[in-house]
Amino acid sequence: MGNGADGIFFLTGKDFNNAGTASSNLKAVLERMGIAQDIIRRTAIAAFEAEMNVVIYAVAGMMKYRVTDTEISVTVQDMGQGIPNIDLAMTEGYSTAPDHIRAMGFGSGMGLPNIKKNTDNLSVNSIVGEGTTLEFVIQIKD
Amino acid sequence: MELQELINSLSLEVKTPELDLHREVTGGYASDLLSDVIGNAHKGNIWVTLQVHLNIVAVASLKELAGIILVNSRNPDADTLKKANAEKIPVLTSTLPTFELVGKLYALGLRCR
Amino acid sequence: MSLDEIRDILNATVITHQASLRNSVESVYCADLMSDVLSFSDSGCLLITGLTNAQVIRTAEMAAISVIVFVQGKRPALQTIRLADEKDIPLLVTDLPMFDACGRLFEKGLRSQSASISRAPIVACHEGC
Structure with missing residues (x-):
């Protein structure tokens, strides 16, 4: 490839009509760059889960991405309630989502575990009452 | 068809062994949306879902379902099992995903309608 | 299996662009x-x-x-159908309940690939991931 890309998308809490737009745009960027389909799928799934978390739980946030020859890194930062216990949030099936979110098909406690499953490196930093920053990296293998 | 027969045919794991499993299954219902089950499932149906939280027992009890099968090796919460025993709603688990488990129940002759 | 066959088996209606019907599928998830x-x-x-x-x-x-089947006669809003058309994802609607829709397609030989399910980290996560 030899050339990279970077960019930023803004996310709005509770805006369910546009939820997924940032991940969709990121996916389109990766497709234009000719990244392998399975790498794109893993990145898109992780980005979408992270985006939905912001839309469901936070007031607002942003998704930054950077693509190099060797990896895709994505940072999703939000202004939200924060995660009191990250270990617990990483447990499959653990959720604090209210019923109306569950009725939309989300909030079943699979989000963070699924992001971890699809990425090569994930870090979660959160301050209760301020927000959460999620950073993940997906290696591009040749 | 009896619930015990389904358990044997499909190698389901019984999470509520204290309960009587000789009960008639009238048909099947598959859904992960509680409101959908409340609205559309019929008495005596076996319910296939991947929801594991407490409310599934209340829904099954309300609709007088024959039991609940959790798919994808989902494990019910301790609270869910406690309530299932109290409400006499058998909870079973399968390693199969919904599509395959329902396919096998259908092949055994169960229908939704 | 082709989408034509799936539509017939489920008595389904295609609510997106017909052109996408050339797609075919190997596995099902529900x-x-x-x-x-x-x-x-x-x-x-x-x-x-x-x-x-x-x-x-x-x-x-x-x-x-590659394709979505909505059960129990549920239809998405027009805006949602438009989004699917934009993404070239065909949408089908069947009046069948989920249970019977799965049963019929399974009967015709479709399966979940599900290799990923048996190695799902459901237990692993409790063991310190």
């Missing part, structure tokens, strides 16, 4: 929880669901799902 679909579905599969919101289309887009 769920109402999109997080579950994002965790366990295979690329290129058919999704059977009872949810009709825009997130279902987004989920299909991200997980590279």
Whole structure:
């Protein structure tokens, strides 16, 4: 490839009509760059889960991405309630989502575990009452 | 068809062994949306879902379902099992995903309608 | 299996552009929880669901799902259908309940690939991941 890309998308809490737009745009960027389909799928799934978390739980946030020859890194930062216990949030099936979110098909406690499953490196930093920053990296293998 | 027969045919794991499993299954219902089950499932149906939280027992009890099968090796919460025993709603688990488990129940002759 | 066959088996109606009907599918995943679909579905599969919101289309887009069947006669809003058309994901609607829709397609030989399910980290996560 030899050339990279970077960019930023803004996310709005509770805006369910546009939820997924940032991940969709990121996916389109990766497709234009000719990244392998399975790498794109893993990145898109992780980005979408992270985006939905912001839309469901936070007031607002942003998704930054950077693509190099060797990896895709994505940072999703939000202004939200924060995660009191990250270990617990990483447990499959653990959720604090209210019923109306569950009725939309989300909030079943699979989000963070699924992001971890699809990425090569994930870090979660959160301050209760301020927000959460999620950073993940997906290696591009040749 | 009896619930015990389904358990044997499909190698389901019984999470509520204290309960009587000789009960008639009238048909099947598959859904992960509680409101959908409340609205559309019929008495005596076996319910296939991947929801594991407490409310599934209340829904099954309300609709007088024959039991609940959790798919994808989902494990019910301790609270869910406690309530299932109290409400006499058998909870079973399968390693199969919904599509395959329902396919096998259908092949055994169960229908939704 | 071709979408034509699937439509016939389920007595379904195609509500997106006909052109996309040339697609065919090898496997099926069925769920109402999109997080579950994002965790366990295979690329290129058919999704059977009872949810009709825009997130279902987004989920299909991200997980590279090739076609969606809505059960119990549920139709998404026009805006959602438009989004699916934009993403070239065919949408079918059947009056059958989820249970019978799964049963019929399974009977005709379709399966969940599900290799990913048996190695799902459901237990592993409690063991310190």
